[in-house]
Structure formats: C-alpha cells, structure tokens
Amino acid sequence: MNAGNERAEQRKHRRFEVSTGSLVSFGVHSAVLGKITDMGVGGLAFRYIGEAHPRGSFLDISLTEHNFYLISVRFKTVADFAIDDEVLHTVANGNLLHGRTLRRSSVQFQKLTRHQKAEIERFIQNHTIGEA
Secondary structure (H helix, E strand, C coil), X not given: CCHHHHHHHHCCCCCEEECCCCEEECCCCCCCEEEEEEEECCXXXXXXXXXXXXXXXXXXXXXXXXXXXXXXXXXXXXXXXXXXXXXXXXXXXXXXXXXXXXXEEEEEECCCCHHHHHHHHHHHHHHEEEEC
C-alpha cells in the first residue's frame, strides 16, 4: 500500500478535486500563497513554492473568479513536504526562479463555526470537479 492510500484511509471525510483558481493564504501579511488541490469538510491540501508555510493557526480560502472568500479558518498542519525534490524552472515576470521547491501541505480544519462549515460545504458543492 502506498503512502497516499494510507493517508486517504485515515481521513474521516472524502476529499474533492477543486476547480482552478482556488487559493489558500495565511492572512494579509503572509507571503505564502498556495493553490488548493483538494478539499473536504475536514480539511484541504495545497501546493506552494517555498521552504515551509507559516505555522499560524488561521488560513483564508478564496476563489476570486466566483467571489468566494472565507477568512480566518482555524487549522492544524497534518503534513508538509517537498514534492519529489521538484525544483521549479518557471519564468515569472521575466525572472527565472532557481532553487525554489514545490511543496504540498495538508491541513485539518479545527473548531469550524456553523457559517464556516456551511461555506465549505457550498464551496465543495459548487467548485469541485470530482472526488480526489
């Protein structure tokens, strides 16, 4: 059994692949911005460029194309690792990004309010493209 299947079996909730443009951030003062890869009512996973995301306790979820914003969602980090030591060779604004690592992080939502849970369920219903 591979590690991905073991992680999936440990989850209490199903995860769904999200549509493009879904982002996670760690507040207005954070330089870390990640692309959400999958989400469920219990948590989400995202990819980002960097060494490690801030170990704060709140994150923001956005899908600007559809005016979806959910701020100050309490979380705990379950996993954070480099993806096969993959190094980006991407041109961004004319600058080559050398030595930047692509990482994947999985977080578990904590102490959601009724409003936050309802918004996450609405997000899953309207902005996912199938089970992950």
